[in-house]
Amino acid sequence: MGDFSTYITIKNNLNSPLQLDGSAATLGSWKTAPPSWISARSSSVQFQCLHASGSNGSEGWFIYRTNSEIENLRFKINFADPYRDDNYVRTNGFSSNLYTLSYRARSSNGAWWDNTCPASGHPVEVEITISYKTVPDAYTLHSLRAQSDYRIKSSSGFALPLDNTVWQQGGINNDGDYSANPILVKTNNQTFLKINLDISNSKLTDVPIKIKGTKASGNITFQSKVITPTSTGIMMIDLMLSGADLSKALQSYGDFKWSIEAANQSFQLPDTTRLEMYWISNSPDEMFKAGVWVKVYRKIFTVLSAGMTTDQIATSISKQCFDGFSKKYDTVYGAAKYGPGPDGGFFELKNYYNNTNGALCNCYDQAGLVQVQLGAMGISSYWVYMTPFGFINQTNLIGVGQCNNPFFSNPVCAPEKIVDINNPKRSAFGNHAFVAKSISNNSIIDACQGPFIGDKTLATYVSEGIDSKTGLYKKFGPPNNVPGKATDAKQEPGIVSLILVKLLASKINTLEMEALKPVIDFEELYKTASAEFLLVDIDQLLQFALQDYTYETGSIVLSDSGVIKTGTYVKDQKRIQLKIHVATNGITALRFMERFLSGFSNPPSTIFERGPAALGPVALQHQEAPEPMLLWTQQNIFFVLDGLECSYDELYQISMRIKEGSANTQLLDKHNIPDSVDMHVNLSNPEVRVNDSFKVNFSGEMDDMIICDTADTTIEIDSTGRDYYHYRAVAPGNATLQIFVVQPKYYFLLTHTVNITIK
Template sequence: MTPALSTKVTKVVLTSPNTPVTNSKGTVYYSSDLTIWTDGSNDINDSSTPGVDGSFYVASVDVALTTTNLAVTLAADSNYSTVDFKLTGELRGYTVASADKCRVGVANNVPLSAKHPGTPWGHAGDIQWTLIHPTTKDKYPLNKTRVEIYGLSSSLPDFLKSPAVPVLFLRYMALPEPKGDWQHWVATTCMTDFWFRYDTTEGRPRFVTSYLGGSFKLTSWLKSMFTRARVNSFDQAGIVQIANCLKDGNPANTWTVSYPFGYLNKTQLVGEGQSNNPFFENDLAIRCIDQLDPRREPFGAHAFIVLGGNVLDASLGPHTGTETLTAYETNVIDQSPQVWTRWTETSQGVTSLDQTSTTTASALTASPSPALPDPHPAMEAVNRAMEKGLVAAAPDPAFSNADWRAIEPLLAARFSLRPRMHNMDVGAFGSEAVWLFVQDGTGIVSTLTVAVCGDHLSALRAMREHLGAYQRDLDDVFVRPTPADAKGQLNLESANISVWVRGDTFFVLDIDYAAPGLRARDISRAVDDFIAQSAVATPEQALAPVIAGVPERIGPIAAGGQFAIRLEASDVGFMDSHSVGFNALRLSKDLDTKTFNFLAQRPGEEEIILYFAHATTARTVSARVAVTVE
């Protein structure tokens, strides 16, 4: 009689993980041999994403590998200490791990299969382990272990490494089974799966910061999924570009902008259905209209991605990498002479393309892009808009000590707008807060973005770059406010949007056109009056964090070792960090203790920049620490 088997899996280790991944708590677990599951641990399972059986010990491997090794430790059993069992692991009915010779009481190398080598993939859930006796073929079901592992490019661009790739992005892009090839999957998924809708009023950008791409606010994008937020083609091009990096790493010269783009043939518009007139606002009767109807409007500018000579576009179509640029233009743009003679700005369909690299087009948090080339066709309209927005007899630029936390009760009391989400990014650019407000009774979402830039010139630059990424002609979007409505030093208004600069702060208020009884100029006036009440004249009078105890240098630290930076700081509400050389990986941060924990990844000199934003004014200060990794 075969004795009963008394063993179980006690530990699972991923050997040689690839790119670090930030879990849903903002923590990174990373080492050369990463323990991803241990028996008796209560802090592994992560159920924060609906439909995903995730793990807080999330990791990645090289997408090019067909298998990667797990070190699976089995508890000892004296009856079978010399028996070579076969060990299998099943996830959702499929065998994902298997080794022919495994012994109890030791760690065994068990290959984990990739879903589809070369294309980003993910395993998330509870692996059911089973031992199979080599001679009797008896099967011994063991326990389950939670895993969350992704296959990603080993050459991700640096902006996805500081601090690390967010797991939520991977859960929606790499975890599902791609349908078709990766480019097709990315373009289709980004256009259809996240409930974003084209901004049919102004074609304004929401997640990019510049005409040339600038930075992509991935954190804010992730929080805005499934809220039916408005986007434009610059936003869609940015997210497509980042998603393609998961497979292809950092391909150069993919960000493509055409200005002017032109009138559209009838095509699918992200979140809005068929249209040849993208700025139909809320009038469905003119979403598709006659070719020569005077109400028909073109795209002033349009952004998309070109990879390997073929076009990816998740705002129109989608276009999934099967068309050359010439074919794409023919399919999308109405190039009939009758149409083009109506556009007085140009007599040609598509002008020269302007391309930038991925590194200037995307990042995890907002930051200023390089200055836009000037003169440039897109900048001519921006320059006119900036001149139009100058406020006559404006007050001198000042700073505000207003408590940003009071914005939420202010808008709730006066306009029945309830906060749905608040996101704060802190970095070299200063700070940027984004609120989503839901109107009582309708559920319609509006957005307020407040960027504290540090000085007046930086705030003006932020506004200029923002205006450059509108798709509708700025002359048709914005008007100069009346003297009674004017705010700050520079202010532009449309029916639904207010953009203005007061001192060192840039504001964008976007009221959904379907929200009854709400006017952007009324709400922006309330916000601006609140800010102006607490104005101070000099930066020395402005409330900002006070930090002390900054070490000039740390190290040498052995590669693979961990270290912490802890500062003395007061009045800090938000903090972040950036590793300039990417030789140190931030594992976690603790606002209460003002502590950052890092892993020394690879030898070299490193500079770590620490950013702190004031708890009430969101004004930022920074500190630099040199680190030697050997």
């Protein structure tokens, strides 16, 4: 009797092992049974189905499957070598977009037949091969979405939605080396990113896949769980990040490459995506309610290292605030340039970063910067205002170097940075502002002088910072006739806004205003201040007054009662800065002037004298080089002319042209409120319910617009644009929005209140 057995070998070309899932010898018996496992990338031992007794031949079947979450394969093979001439091998209609199942067979030691079994001859030998197909690109990366935990603003200043598309096929995705859509999340958050895959043209539905995104430089990886697409279209898939310690503050930005793993094969997607991500431990300060400007994080993280503690972060920020912005103390006036007053209040963040108002600063600016930078990282700080302060011990003054005479550029003071402690022309700080890390005014940070980086108590700070040995205090009147003490340090509100100057609520240094009484008596002026508006075409006025000058840089800042327009202008070697405070009335213009004068570390009574009579009763001047200055009010407008590199005579001529231009009938509007001013505010949804999104739109001419949420428990900002604010209702109740719009001709501040009931 011949050999009617079937001899079988399986070649596994997969990246996963094959597991036996069932077998039977329906004719004959297994002399060598099918192996339980066939290793990846290997061949099985030959197994044999022995023929039955007599001449009945052999017949049977077996099933193998993969045992991996990413492989989804199962195949059954039937075979027979009977005594009649009807040998067969059957693959049971196997079909797959990922795998190929092939075999070859022969009988009687003859030639091999591909995918066909000879019908006659004995015994039968079969070699089965399971392999991967070459799969063309089957997926398109459509977009990436991220759910930020905290609000963040793009580099252009627009608030981005918390749930935001951070990369879009064909979109504007990059911002230099960074992303146009940064992400801000809590530490330890690994699951903020989702990928949208377009599988419309895919042949791989019902196939388990895994998505992986790897940063081109570094170990950070995003990866999905294994999923099985069941239909075509755009599919959103959750991702999880690995490869980084997210327990501390961290920055990561750069390009990510994406791949699809299917059946343990990796298919590279052609697109790279730019991502910019920040992890912080605590929510940003309330001043960032509308979102943290991403340039703040880009700056801060240049001095941070992975794994830093909160104290280490604060120390690094303190040092950077002192020497990382190329600022220099105003050694003529000691005047604030970027908004803060003695109590903090407002900080012109973008202008400070962009150096719009020049490189000079004072202690208020620096305390404000520290609070802003710490606040962005969710680190609490407290504004400390100290008056009197006094003469400073020799220290490193910001941008100046070693110094104990901070106003050495002022012609009434000694011209040296370091002088004898009893030099009669030595200058002092009349007051000073700095920051404390603790509510008890300890752990002092001073980025104006020192610097002090948070490792000194208030008592030590006063001892090291203030010269109590000099005999010069007696030349001053109270309260500056004694050196400052720790008990003179008082906490003030500090920086509360980055978008709107809270002028009417800001603190005025009443003692310093009292000292100005011989020159200007503000109390008396308030009684006679005009309620009329001087509605003059501001841009035309500037062209008239500065016709020989070229505009260099400038900004517009909004307050709760007016507009502050700043511009720097150049002509030959001359350079001036002009600030125009367009207030709502004459009283508020005086308030602007008082607040401006309160922004000096040097008492204004020691700087200014009565100004030219031609500028009216409310005028002050400082004539001495190197930086003369003229201040005056004209009805509801407060003017500041600062000669950065210019003589007093030139400033005076400009002031006269401003005075002439503001009386010019061609520039002046006779109406209190011009007819051309038109303001329309539209609410996208008349009825708002919890979880609804709605938009507040403005239509009409404008130069700038901001919206302040004065009852913020029921709504939150979702995103902003030039002429809209997009909100989401988070709780039932009443919300009040105060809208401030700058009219572009007169720089008049238009206001509108929107009351919203959320059901």
